[in-house]
Amino acid sequence: MAVAGQQSRASHSFTLPDLDYDYGELEPAISGEIMKLHHTKHHQTYITNFVKALEQLEQAEKDGNAEAIVKLQGAINFNGGGHVNHSIFWKNLAPSKSGGGEPPEGKLASAIKDEFGSLEKLIAKMNADGAALQGSGWVWLGLNKDLKQLAVQTTANQDPLASKGLVPLLGIDVWEHAYYLQAWTDYKNVKPDYLKNIWKVINWSDVSSRYEANL
Amino acid sequence: PFLQSALEPYMSKKTLEVHWGKHQRGYIENLNRQIANTPLEGYLLEDIVKISYNRGSPQPAFNNAAQAWNHDFFFTSLKPGGGKSPTGEIAELIDKQLGSYDNFVKEFKLAAASQFGAGWAWLAREFLFFLSSLSFYPFCLKEAKLVVEKTPNAINPLIWDHIPLLVLDVWEHAYYLDFQNNRPDYVSTFLEHLVNWDIVNARLDRAKAFMNWGEPDWDLFDKDADILTYEEAGIDVVEDSS
Numbered sequence: 001m002a003v004a005g006q007q008s009r010a011s012h013s014f015t016l017p018d019l020d021y022d023y024g025e026l027e028p029a030i031s032g033e034i035m036k037l038h039h040t041k042h043h044q045t046y047i048t049n050f051v052k053a054l055e056q057l058e059q060a061e062k063d064g065n066a067e068a069i070v071k072l073q074g075a076i077n078f079n080g081g082g083h084v085n086h087s088i089f090w091k092n093l094a095p096s097k098s099g100g101g102e103p104p105e106g107k108l109a110s111a112i113k114d115e116f117g118s119l120e121k122l123i124a125k126m127n128a129d130g131a132a133l134q135g136s137g138w139v140w141l142g143l144n145k146d147l148k149q150l151a152v153q154t155t156a157n158q159d160p161l162a163s164k165g166l167v168p169l170l171g172i173d174v175w176e177h178a179y180y181l182q183a184w185t186d187y188k189n190v191k192p193d194y195l196k197n198i199w200k201v202i203n204w205s206d207v208s209s210r211y212e213a214n215l
Numbered sequence: 216p217f218l219q220s221a222l223e224p225y226m227s228k229k230t231l232e233v234h235w236g237k238h239q240r241g242y243i244e245n246l247n248r249q250i251a252n253t254p255l256e257g258y259l260l261e262d263i264v265k266i267s268y269n270r271g272s273p274q275p276a277f278n279n280a281a282q283a284w285n286h287d288f289f290f291t292s293l294k295p296g297g298g299k300s301p302t303g304e305i306a307e308l309i310d311k312q313l314g315s316y317d318n319f320v321k322e323f324k325l326a327a328a329s330q331f332g333a334g335w336a337w338l339a340r341e342f343l344f345f346l347s348s349l350s351f352y353p354f355c356l357k358e359a360k361l362v363v364e365k366t367p368n369a370i371n372p373l374i375w376d377h378i379p380l381l382v383l384d385v386w387e388h389a390y391y392l393d394f395q396n397n398r399p400d401y402v403s404t405f406l407e408h409l410v411n412w413d414i415v416n417a418r419l420d421r422a423k424a425f426m427n428w429g430e431p432d433w434d435l436f437d438k439d440a441d442i443l444t445y446e447e448a449g450i451d452v453v454e455d456s457s
Contacts, residue, residue, distance in 0.1 A: 037395055037396065041395065041396045042396050045396065074331070078331045134278050134368055134369065135332055135333040135334075135367065135368035135369075135386075136332035136333045136387070137332075156332065157331050157332035158331070158332075175332075175387065176333075176386065176387035176388045176391060177387050177391060177395075177396060180387060180388060180391040180392070181391070181392070183233065183388075
């Protein structure tokens with residue numbers, strides 16, 4: 001369908017970003033098996049389908065096919081959102097030897113204290129909202145740029161946080177694929193246990209950088 | 216309705232242990248807790264689903280009720296040695312209303328694959344109203360039509376007053392231990408090895424109790440017949456002599 005020799009838009013060159021750590025380095029919070037599958041299969045599939053949808057969109061635009069353009073939006077939002085969200089997620093995580101789990105400092109720390117009372121309260125809220133989310137989705141710590149306020153927000157499926165008017169700082173994937181292989185072996189209560197344990201590998205310095213960059 | 220190991224190698228014992236023993240058990244126990252001492256207690260599960268859906272503003276019990284119903288429907292839709300093309304009335308209906316078994320497979324696979332996130336893929340009967348011009352019949356007939364549909368999260372076609380016949384769970388927990396992220400293979404395996412067409416036919420029979428069954432049986436009513444005279448009908452009529 002794509003015409004050979006035609007110059008592709010730069011947007012077609014999305015690739016799977018490398019992780020800053022090995023698959024097994026986040027254990028025991030997240031198993032190496034899950035990390036490998038999550039990265040090489042799930043994230044890669046989102047990228048592959050995203051690129052495919054964009055190519056189809058380009059063709060539909062050339063053909064002036066309004067119906068097809070509209071119909072592709074679902075696939076673009078879903079797969080593109082999946083790529084965006086997971087790219088943030090990998091950076092939000094770090095092995096403990098690289099600082100994962102170390103509480104935030106500086107501006108972010110005071111903002112958390114102001115908005116939520118304490119880091120523990122923020123964690124409790126994110127865990128509660130993440131556990132209560134039905135189906136597939138994410139739980140986020142986001143920044144309302146206009147109000148300069150932090151907020152905890154959930155999104156469904158791969159909807160990006162931007163759709164709720166917030167800048168994503170920290171995202172936790174609560175799709176079943178994010179924890180299922182540790183289900184009922186490492187984690188007796190699956191989702192709540194996964195949420196409780198993931199804080200040991202959260203890379204707060206990455207979250208801080210995003211916060212400060214968007215103030 | 217079968218041993219947890221009976222569906223191997225197409226669906227592992229471990230998957231069923233967890234899916235039925237943990238997920239389904241959780242939904243049911245949580246639901247029981249939720250409806251205890253409320254007006255919903257004592258209703259049939261199907262009714263709880265419809266009532267708690269509350270026309271789109273679901274009450275808290277909806278998620279557990281619908282998921283409990285969905286999973287029960289799903290486990291009974293499986294059988295060892297199942298799958299492949301059906302026989303019996305459902306086979307005829309599929310050919311008549313969905314084109315062919317292959318076409319059904321294509322539509323079903325598409326529904327299952329395009330349900331982003333968590334959800335279910337269904338084969339169901341939906342109802343179309345149409346005006347009947349036949350003077351023997353009421354003016355409004357509900358004709359039943361086979362549809363392949365997909366629903367997100369806990370939603371099921373009961374809320375649209377459709378009659379479900381078959382379902383496949385496409386939440387990741389249903390296939391992750393056996394297929395990881397390969398949903399398409401899971402769907403194919405289901406269609407080729409696990410579908411319980413016998414129960415689909417049984418559900419079809421039961422559904423007949425609820426609706427007018429489409430085309431009437433013309434052998435009973437000869438639509439081309441003229442109205443018979445008494446003579447033709449063999450009825451002796453005694454004329455009034457006065």
